[in-house]
Amino acid sequence: MQKFVVVALNSLLTAGLYATMSYGLAVIYGVMRIINLAHAGLMMLAAYATWALNDRFALDPFLSMVVVAPAFFLIGMGLYATVIRFLPRSSTGPSMQSLLLLFGLWLVLQNLAYAIWGGDTQSILTPYTMESVRFLGGRYGVPQILVFGVSIVSLVGLNLVLRRTFLGKAIRAVTQNRDAAMLSGVNAGQIAAVAFGIGTAFAAMAGSMLSTLYAFTPDFGRSFLLKAFCIIVLGGMESFTGVAVGALVLAFVENFASAYTSIPVSFQDAISFTLLVVVLVAAPGGLPGLWRMLDRRVVAR
Amino acid sequence: MPAESAPILAVSLVSKRFGGLLALDTVSFEVQAGEIFSVIGPNGAGKTTLFSCLVGAVRPTTGSVRFRGEEMSGLRNDQIVNRGLVRTHQIVKPFRDMTVADNIRVGVLFGRLKLRGAKARERVDEVLGRTQLVHRAQAKAGVLSIGELKRLEIARALATGPEVLCLDEVMGGLNPAEIQQAMVLVRALRDSGLTILMIEHHVHAVAGLSDRLAVLNFGKKIAEGRPGEVLRDPAVVAAYLGDESKEEARA
Amino acid sequence: MGVLRRHPALVPGLLFAAALLLAPALAERGTLNDLWNMAFFVVLAAAWNLLGGFAGQVSLGYSAFVGIGAYSTVLLANAGWSPWLTLPVGALLSAAFSVVVGLPTFRLRGPYFTIATIGVGEAVRVIASGLDFTGGSSGVRMPPATFDFNSNYYAMVGLALATLALVAWLQQNAFGLALESIRQDIDGAEALGVNSTRVKLEAHAISSALVAVAGSLYAINFQYISPGSIFDFRLSLTIVLMPIVGGMGTLAGPVIGAMLFSYLQIKLLASPALRDSYLFIYGGLLIVVMLFEPRGIMGLWERLWSRLPRRRSPAIAEARGAG
Numbered sequence: 001m002q003k004f005v006v007v008a009l010n011s012l013l014t015a016g017l018y019a020t021m022s023y024g025l026a027v028i029y030g031v032m033r034i035i036n037l038a039h040a041g042l043m044m045l046a047a048y049a050t051w052a053l054n055d056r057f058a059l060d061p062f063l064s065m066v067v068v069a070p071a072f073f074l075i076g077m078g079l080y081a082t083v084i085r086f087l088p089r090s091s092t093g094p095s096m097q098s099l100l101l102l103f104g105l106w107l108v109l110q111n112l113a114y115a116i117w118g119g120d121t122q123s124i125l126t127p128y129t130m131e132s133v134r135f136l137g138g139r140y141g142v143p144q145i146l147v148f149g150v151s152i153v154s155l156v157g158l159n160l161v162l163r164r165t166f167l168g169k170a171i172r173a174v175t176q177n178r179d180a181a182m183l184s185g186v187n188a189g190q191i192a193a194v195a196f197g198i199g200t201a202f203a204a205m206a207g208s209m210l211s212t213l214y215a216f217t218p219d220f221g222r223s224f225l226l227k228a229f230c231i232i233v234l235g236g237m238e239s240f241t242g243v244a245v246g247a248l249v250l251a252f253v254e255n256f257a258s259a260y261t262s263i264p265v266s267f268q269d270a271i272s273f274t275l276l277v278v279v280l281v282a283a284p285g286g287l288p289g290l291w292r293m294l295d296r297r298v299v300a301r
Numbered sequence: 302m303p304a305e306s307a308p309i310l311a312v313s314l315v316s317k318r319f320g321g322l323l324a325l326d327t328v329s330f331e332v333q334a335g336e337i338f339s340v341i342g343p344n345g346a347g348k349t350t351l352f353s354c355l356v357g358a359v360r361p362t363t364g365s366v367r368f369r370g371e372e373m374s375g376l377r378n379d380q381i382v383n384r385g386l387v388r389t390h391q392i393v394k395p396f397r398d399m400t401v402a403d404n405i406r407v408g409v410l411f412g413r414l415k416l417r418g419a420k421a422r423e424r425v426d427e428v429l430g431r432t433q434l435v436h437r438a439q440a441k442a443g444v445l446s447i448g449e450l451k452r453l454e455i456a457r458a459l460a461t462g463p464e465v466l467c468l469d470e471v472m473g474g475l476n477p478a479e480i481q482q483a484m485v486l487v488r489a490l491r492d493s494g495l496t497i498l499m500i501e502h503h504v505h506a507v508a509g510l511s512d513r514l515a516v517l518n519f520g521k522k523i524a525e526g527r528p529g530e531v532l533r534d535p536a537v538v539a540a541y542l543g544d545e546s547k548e549e550a551r552a
Numbered sequence: 553m554g555v556l557r558r559h560p561a562l563v564p565g566l567l568f569a570a571a572l573l574l575a576p577a578l579a580e581r582g583t584l585n586d587l588w589n590m591a592f593f594v595v596l597a598a599a600w601n602l603l604g605g606f607a608g609q610v611s612l613g614y615s616a617f618v619g620i621g622a623y624s625t626v627l628l629a630n631a632g633w634s635p636w637l638t639l640p641v642g643a644l645l646s647a648a649f650s651v652v653v654g655l656p657t658f659r660l661r662g663p664y665f666t667i668a669t670i671g672v673g674e675a676v677r678v679i680a681s682g683l684d685f686t687g688g689s690s691g692v693r694m695p696p697a698t699f700d701f702n703s704n705y706y707a708m709v710g711l712a713l714a715t716l717a718l719v720a721w722l723q724q725n726a727f728g729l730a731l732e733s734i735r736q737d738i739d740g741a742e743a744l745g746v747n748s749t750r751v752k753l754e755a756h757a758i759s760s761a762l763v764a765v766a767g768s769l770y771a772i773n774f775q776y777i778s779p780g781s782i783f784d785f786r787l788s789l790t791i792v793l794m795p796i797v798g799g800m801g802t803l804a805g806p807v808i809g810a811m812l813f814s815y816l817q818i819k820l821l822a823s824p825a826l827r828d829s830y831l832f833i834y835g836g837l838l839i840v841v842m843l844f845e846p847r848g849i850m851g852l853w854e855r856l857w858s859r860l861p862r863r864r865s866p867a868i869a870e871a872r873g874a875g
Contacts, residue, residue: 356743358739358742358743377742377747378739378742378743379742379743379744379745379746379747379748380747382742382743382744382745383745387743387744387745388743390740390743394737394740395740396732396733396736396737396740397736398736399732399733399736403729406729407729407730407733407741407744407745407746408744408745410726410729410730411726411730411741411744411745411746411747412744412745413745415745417726457744458743458744460744461744461745
């Protein structure tokens with residue numbers, strides 16, 4: 001029972017990070033119907049940027065997020081203006097063209113990191129990296145707790161923006177029905193630019209946070225991208241609350257699998273990948289789709 | 302008394318639900334071999350969804366579709382086509398980068414007949430002839446006019462060698478002369494041995510062509526029978542006119 | 553001779569084949585090595601193109617099949633098999649694996665399929681690095697005294713020509729039409745009787761088998777393989793880039809792409825500065841192609857060709873046919 005609680009709490013902490021990572025992808029997909037493979041590259045760059053700030057100016061990684069996130073927001077909008085907006089929009093969903101183009105962008109970002117910082121593994125060490133806190137009989141790392149805290153704050157913030165501001169409503173409108181939104185006066189192009197900016201900023205925050213928890217190389221990001229993709233598919237691709245649920249599910253499955261089975265850690269990526277394929281094949285509507293299906297069975301007419 | 306022949310197509314209590322929307326509600330009817338049977342109703346009544354259920358493009362939530370006595374619900378689209386039940390699409394979507402002849406060839410090679418070689422070439426020519434597309438055989442499908450595209454859509458389905466052909470609004474967007482041509486074609490198709498189901502909005506065409514009709518409204522069948530009776534049925538008229546008749550009653 | 557007149561594209565093809573087959577008599581070892589590499593790339597690109605270009609299903613996990621072929625050969629050779637006899641085994645295993653992977657993933661459309669294949673490739677690499685009998689991450693070696701460059705050369709060139717011939721033949725007949733219909737409109741194809749899943753699985757099996765044989769020949773030629781080299785994502789990436797840059801869905805596209813990339817590889821290996829920038833180059837190429845000419849070099853060629861002034865008669869004949 002004790003162990004269960006510890007694993008459950010650890011899952012919760014991980015879920016926060018996963019949710020932040022996935023929201024970036026979800027916002028971009030929702031508004032532009034493109035799958036941003038460069039997300040991994042952006043997370044990685046942000047991790048390096050955080051490391052560089054820490055290395056040069058001894059800036060605490062969590063504090064540096066205040067700088068990194070807005071900077072990447074601007075970078076995201078810049079990317080949209082220079083490259084993304086020239087992609088043809090496909091009405092039948094994400095196009096191969098956009099997928100491959102963003103994939104190319106990811107490769108370029110990787111090379112950029114190699115060129116600037118080399119291929120050595122980097123990590124960030126702060127006074128509290130090794131500290132942990134005792135709670136209900138388990139030990140929880142301070143970085144993990146801080147990451148969870150920042151995640152919650154940023155997600156609540158995003159939610160407030162989406163629900164209370166005009167910008168947020170416009171984003172949700174375009175996500176649901178682009179043409180109708182445009183007819184209502186929304187400038188879809190501007191919204192897309194902002195959405196790409198937000199997506200990039202969230203990728204950056206996730207990257208900064210990841211830099212406090214893990215060591216990284218320019219190649220890092222691929223397994224996290226697969227996880228993020230798994231989450232948004234689980235969450236139903238177009239539902240923002242679904243992403244939070246998906247993050248929880250993945251985090252729980254991973255943590256419980258490694259705690260209660262003997263699957264080696266290196267195979268952990270295979271878990272998220274397997275879950276991804278299973279969900280894509282068995283329940284393409286994600287958890288919301290599954291819920292709708294169950295709902296119908298239960299309330300048969 | 303001649304023995305009653307079994308219907309070639311028997312639709313029984315077919316319902317289709319999309320999430321919260323009930324698109325079809327226990328629709329039942331039977332079609333006899335060699336009939337021209339039309340399905341009409343206001344927009345959004347579920348007619349195209351019905352056709353999708355018949356050919357397996359979409360799976361009915363409940364109910365059964367029996368074609369020549371065999372249960373079809375649960376089979377894939379290509380499996381049903383291979384048994385002889387095929388449909389055209391309301392929104393025509395040919396293989397744009399292929400020639401008209403190749404578009405037709407797909408149905409010839411992979412439909413029910415599964416022809417090869419010389420026989421396949423002959424069938425392609427035959428279908429081109431029947432739909433008057435011979436002169437456009439080598440044109441890329443993307444450059445055709447709307448009338449030609451509609452004929453191509455019929456040609457593609459015809460190429461598969463069906464027994465029952467479901468035509469979804471083949472007269473949509475055509476001018477009166479083209480509509481006449483289409484009516485001639487539909488009659489010719491039936492006379493060559495096919496059974497035809499039609500979804501159509503042009504009431505005169507429907508009345509002139511059909512042996513029998515069914516009327517759908519909000520997913521439910523509200524009338525069935527010969528064109529003369531059905532088109533005079535007050536429930537049918539009300540369905541098409543909507544609130545207008547209620548307003549008349551109030552006045 | 554009538555065949556040549558009907559298919560004028562055969563002429564450069566035959567010249568190309570002749571050049572490759574005569575090369576050992578005329579060129580020196582260094583060049584022959586480069587040609588071997590090019591032939592290797594031609595097989596990978598042309599085979600991938602069957603599923604990726606003609607059927608439109610872009611898989612980023614093909615290094616798994618190269619690896620299956622390579623590992624089958626090395627492991628069986630070390631168990632006493634004659635290397636050449638291991639080729640069909642690798643091909644069969646690869647085809648079988650492609651079906652296992654294809655059954656769940658072909659339910660996915662377009663980009664979702666592609667992302668799933670990234671995961672498959674990665675999973676295979678991780679597992680191969682973790683297992684013992686595959687030599688773990690340090691790889692395995694062919695048994696000594698099995699090397700003969702001349703036969704290696706003819707084997708690879710032969711495979712390349714056979715692959716091109718097979719793909720050309722498949723494209724011509726009913727199978728090719730099915731692939732094309734799936735690429736353009738998969739629902740429309742199914743509505744006309746095409747069993748799209750079966751066609752995709754068949755294309756996947758054929759192309760993965762060809763790729764596996766190439767992998768086996770690679771093992772025979774280089775004598776040593778490891779998960780890092782043979783299951784590497786970089787290889788999957790190269791395999792995909794060649795037909796994309798050259799022109800997906802055409803016969804010549806993969807060949808052009810293969811020539812371009814084998815040339816690039818030579819340049820990259822020669823210069824350390826460029827070697828570190830290969831991701832820039834690959835990524836940049838992808839971005840440029842996707843933005844300006846998604847149909848690759850062949851697409852560009854076609855665009856330029858259609859701008860040239862042509863004889864009037866075909867245009868008039870079409871105009872007469874219209875209406």
